[in-house]
Amino acid sequence: MRNANIAALGALAVLAVLAGLSQADALQSVRATKDEVITVVVTPSPAPIGFLPRAVPPAPRAPAASAIARLLDDPFAGPRQIASSGSAWDVAPGGGTLVAQSSVQPGPVPVQFVAKPDPNSLYLKLIDHTPELDVPYGTTVFPCAFEVYTFYDKATYALNDYGSGTAKSGTGPYPILNFPATSYLSWAAPDFSSTFAAYWNSGAPGEKVWSGAKLQAQQHCIDLTIVVPNAQPAGTYTAVIQYNLLVN
Numbered sequence: 001m002r003n004a005n006i007a008a009l010g011a012l013a014v015l016a017v018l019a020g021l022s023q024a025d026a027l028q029s030v031r032a033t034k035d036e037v038i039t040v041v042v043t044p045s046p047a048p049i050g051f052l053p054r055a056v057p058p059a060p061r062a063p064a065a066s067a068i069a070r071l072l073d074d075p076f077a078g079p080r081q082i083a084s085s086g087s088a089w090d091v092a093p094g095g096g097t098l099v100a101q102s103s104v105q106p107g108p109v110p111v112q113f114v115a116k117p118d119p120n121s122l123y124l125k126l127i128d129h130t131p132e133l134d135v136p137y138g139t140t141v142f143p144c145a146f147e148v149y150t151f152y153d154k155a156t157y158a159l160n161d162y163g164s165g166t167a168k169s170g171t172g173p174y175p176i177l178n179f180p181a182t183s184y185l186s187w188a189a190p191d192f193s194s195t196f197a198a199y200w201n202s203g204a205p206g207e208k209v210w211s212g213a214k215l216q217a218q219q220h221c222i223d224l225t226i227v228v229p230n231a232q233p234a235g236t237y238t239a240v241i242q243y244n245l246l247v248n
Contacts, residue, residue: 029246029247030245031124031245031247032120032124032244033124033244034126034242035242035243036126036146036242036243037238037240038131038132038145038224038240038241039131039237039238040132040174040175040185040226040238041132041133041134041135041237042136042137042228042233042234042237043134043135043136044234123150123151123157123245124148124149124150124151124243125148125149126146126147126148127146127219128146129144129145129146129147130146130224131146133224133226135226137228137229137230138227139225139227140225140226140228141223141224141225142226143190143223144190144222145224147219147221147222148219148243149218149219150212150217150218150219151212151217151218152212152215152245154214154247155247155248156214156248157212157245158208158210158245159209159210159212159243159245160208160209161187161200161207161209162199162200162202162203162207163176163177163183163201163241163242166178166200166201166202166203167179168202173237173238174232175226175227175237175239176199176201177201178201178202179202182198183199183200183201184198184226184227184229185198185199185224185225185226186198186225186226187199187224188222188223188225189209189210189220190221190223192210192220194223196225199239199241205246206244209243
């Protein structure tokens with residue numbers, strides 16, 4: 001009897017664990033995905049402009065004295081060049097080099113583009129305000145660089161984000177990098193918290209940005225902070241942030 005009770009309790013424990021896992025799996029269902037693509041242009045500090053001496057163009061070469069003397073003595077000296085229509089052709093008429101020709105080009109092929117609305121925009125939208133970050137060396141803050149809109153009509157939801165293409169090893173590109181390095185790009189949702197957090201850079205599932213109740217629409221600004229270290233070469237870089245709407 002005791003063994004039977006223990007077995008029954010064990011079965012209940014297993015069922016509870018499975019139920020918990022099934023709920024966790026349900027919460028991880030991705031309903032919508034959007035990528036925020038940010039261009040980062042690193043500009044070096046302006047360098048002092050020096051004064052360069054003006055380049056003096058070389059003087060034109062004078063014709064040789066002997067050539068001028070011959071030309072004055074006999075203007076018609078030298079071999080004569082006569083235009084002729086005889087048999088001596090520069091380009092033979094029968095099989096010469098084709099210089100140019102015209103051909104009939106095919107007419108344009110009509111193409112019809114059909115624009116279809118994004119079905120996921122009902123649940124997840126990104127509204128850009130500063131898609132290009134022009135930054136000097138050091139730290140720069142961009143208030144409300146973009147906004148994120150979330151909504152779901154059937155259950156509670158959560159919004160997660162992470163650096164697209166990042167992983168837990170390797171050397172990812174600037175500015176998000178790869179874990180265990182710390183991203184040089186950080187975010188804050190100021191109406192929730194003004195504290196900046198470096199973007200998650202070890203892949204899915206990412207970090208929670210906010211959560212919402214069923215039928216609760218939310219739209220919040222995302223502030224950005226980017227750090228350009230002195231060793232970073234000037235140039236153009238791309239940061240891609242993936243946002244996922246997770247629902248029951």
